[in-house]
Amino acid sequence: MKIKIRDRYRAILLIIMVFYSLFVGLINPAFFSIETVFDLIRTSSTSLMVVIGLLLVMISGGIDVSFMAVALFGSYTTIKIMIAAGIDSLAFAFGLSMLIGGFLGLINALLINWLKLPPFIITLGTQSLFHGIMTTFIGDKSFGAGVLPSCLNKFGQAVLFSFQSDNSRVGLTASVVPILIVAAVTWFILYKTMIGRGIVALGNSEEAARRIGFNPSRIRLFVYTYTGLLSGIMGIIYVAQVNALYPNKLVGDELMVVAAAVIGGTKITGGQGKISGAILGVLIIYLLNSTLILIGLSSSWNDLFVGAILVVSIAVSSYQERVKNRKNLIFTE
Amino acid sequence: MNKIRKLAAGDINFAILIALTLLAIVLSGVFIGDKMFTVANIQAMAYQIPEFGFLCLAMMLSNLIGGIDLSIIAAANTIAIFTANVLNGRWAFGTDGAARIILAICVALLASILFGLFNGLLISRTSAPSLIATLGTMTLYRGIGMALTGGSSVGDIVPGFSYLGKAKLLGIPFIFWIFIIATGLLGLVLSKTTYGRALYLYGGNPVAARFSAINNERMCRSVFLLTGLFAGIAGIIILSRVNSAKVGYGDTYLLQTMIVCVIGGIHPNGGKGTVKGVLVAIIFMQLLSSAFTIMTLSPYTKKLIYGAMLILVLGMNYFINKLIQKYKTR
């Protein structure tokens, strides 16, 4: 049976995670509990939500670093409206935030299509633009738990099932539900729909995709708007979990999500990437971040470890790609 | 007529840049001239330009070869942390006073070169795209800084060191001299030396450069070594002015250095752009920054303006190029 190279990569990631977990568990047996798993899922839920959107963008050959600003914009605006109008509906929160996020994503897509410049630079600009617009025109105040619509906190605390452990109840966060739904929907889009295949085609070769009738501009409109939608959802999840609304959170953590996608095997050059890989990438980073403390290293060591793993994974996968290219006498630099 | 066309096509970006800068000077003169163009404020600007300027030069170099170096700010901060640790005695090996300062600077420069070389080796040996590679090293360098400091700032510097940040030579801050000299040298190297020529060719078409027997690996390594060096110098300057070092200082600089490069005429695909464009762009950004401070704009509003600027400038470049194409094929 042939194990394809990409599958091998993800398998290695998984194995590393397992061994690392065993290692941590040996040093600190408290690690081996269902709480750890639930906790990991809960803290990584926001990143999981956005990495799925980012994955699509990267597969299409682009990149987006404005998604955190979009998430913030969507959730902040929505909640301000909810507070002012006294609305207390979770559906409204998600719905409006999604709409706003999608709209902002659309703007990204339009700019990228129109200006034809590297998406990194453009979304770096829109990141500041969106955040700046929000704080200047919509508001820059923080809102504490007291004023927030109660549906948010209820959602943030909601668990799917729980049980008693020691002296507290632990449960699997309900945030898993939107994530699973989004993952399933995205999987369906990517593998079962024409637009999904168009995304992959575009990432492989814009010209070839055009030749068989795909419309690159339209595909880009789709992926960036989709990412915006997911970012809008994520914004609400974040506020629900934190139970407070700040005007300056989230923005600045984008590159960690990009790193997760890269560790998960998504290439920045586009054309390939797996949802499971991106999810694994996020989980590895959060696993590292939360467990270093269990083996005696303070949280200040997080970046170092993540950075090291990132550099190694980039070095390995880039080198592999280069060897393959050179063998076919393809030179790109 | 043809000569005007050539001039227009090549230097129109620069002409617009000069116009923008003059406009900024005039407008700020009219509205806040009393605070903007005082001796004190001009000197303040002259003190602030160098650290930002070196970061811009670093970003410019990475752009010239068609890439991007995201790690410059993390490197600058971590190197500042290293330097601070020497200066406050923790890593001083028993030296003190002037000897300690010299040791500190040596450590800083060595670290800069190492950080830069690491980037260069990573990218040249694995052909990793620079965006991703420097994303990784940025996290790594930041991680080193975090591991050392836990996020708090490193202070307690030997007093003599801050003298560097304040000293003046002929009325102009010492660090400004250093920046100007460095810029001049870089400009000279890029426009008049064989290295500069090879750099532009490599940046414009690395494949053809390889087939022309240009040593691509060496070019890549040396350019990133330089970006590391400039980032490190920025770190030293930051330390000498702020008198402490910490992770995360100047994170907002990243966007601004990119704006400078775009405005300054550096094409993100590489192979095009000059130091003089970047220099004027740096001055322009500094004018804006000072004006914003005088107008007490909130950091949020500044962000909005910077973000809008980047998009507008990109859009403007696009239109201008389109017009030039139309003009050319008439």
Added chain:
Amino acid sequence: MQEVLSVHNLYKSFIGVKALNDISLSISQGEIHCLAGENGSGKSTLIKCVSGVYAPDSGKIVLNGHEYQSLTPAQAIREGVQVIYQDLSLFRHMSVAENIAIEKLRFENRRIVSRNEIRRIAAEQLEKIGVSIDLDQTIGETSLANRQIAAICRALAQDAKILFMDEPTTALTKKEVSRLLNIILELKKKGLAIVFISHKLDEVFSVADKISIFRNGFKIGDFNKDELDEKKLSHYMTGREVEYPRYVRKCKDDRVVLEVDRLTRKGHYENISFKMRPGDIVGLIGLLGSGRTELAMSLFGLNPAHSGQIKIDGKTVKIKSPMTAKKHRIAMLPEDRITQGLFMERMIRENITSSIIDKVAKNKIFTDKKAENDISEQTVEELKIRTPSVETVVGNLSGGNQQKVVIGKWVATHPRVFIMDTPTVGIDIGSKAEIYEQIHKFADQGMAILFISDEIPEILANCNRVMVMRDGRCIRILNEEDLEKPDAEKLISELISTRAEEEREEAVP
């Protein structure tokens, strides 16, 4: 028979090049039509106009009775136009099955795709050609020959009315080629019109009903199969009697400059041995996959060999990079002058000095503009590069002049061995003749030249020895006497393409 496609007075220009001049053509149902002509004669441009990639400057395209000034790719597909490009346009990270089926599904405006259906469609096409390849591999992991098969299947999946194939058989074995030609005949019976570009004259003559000959952007004429033979065809394609002045080695120095001894690079080529003396122009010919480009790159340091030796003046050298190659005074004119040979946005003088940057310098550090100008102007004059000045941007030159700039760049390094990879592709007749002349002159002056080409007449005219490669091996070296014989052309043609049937079974699982 009903007309499927006709073009009327089509014109198309790009900057500096008139690609199509007043082209009119008509193709009927069930007709097999061949577009013949040298590289750069306009055949590919015509196909791109008809398939909607380019918009013609003027003229009319009529498909199934519908008139168009220009069309979009979608419109072309709707009219039943299918094109298999030389670069195959496949998606590297998608599976073979998906590559085959995706265009059809896209065209049918499917929203949902099912894996089973994809496989079914793909399997169906493979059966039509009678080949089986791994459907689940990604294209990136598939061999070149299998990729061509996938590309052909993709076009077949669309049940087109008119199928264009741009050099479809470059890497196929004789068995696969004849299988393909049989399919083409089958499709013809079903009423499909097939237009293919090929310069493999034996294939052209075995299936084509009509042959249109292109030269320099003009259509010379339409001919029936029986109106032409190989010699006449060549004559029309090149516009002159095929006999270019044959190169005869005049150099008297017989000391070996370059010796290659059992050079091997696993997967690319093995046990290559040959010698070159000053004044030798050694032709190197072989199909895609024969290892010829790989070998050339190894001599230039871009693809280091695994075993065997390269000797310069009798001394063994290791060539691990182009810098080392240059040091040993080996130069290479790359295959793709636009991406590999030139800095398109830079001036002629910057290009010409790009390999001698530290030579045109004061103290090796500062660029010397005067020296640069001197060398550039000298080169421009010697190689007859047509340009108003050395400050002209290279992207504005014609193909022929661009190639001369690349040649000039390397001549400026005073090489002793000059490898030229298909130096006259896409170049007008006039420049070609000039380049041949220059190459002969270099050889007379003592350069050893390795001349890689696909066109046998060109090789015969310009080389005093010829190396034929196939499947990574050098199967024959023809010397001066062999080349004098009248059947030399036929011999080379056979040597290139005959392949043991058994050897190929392994590549097709």
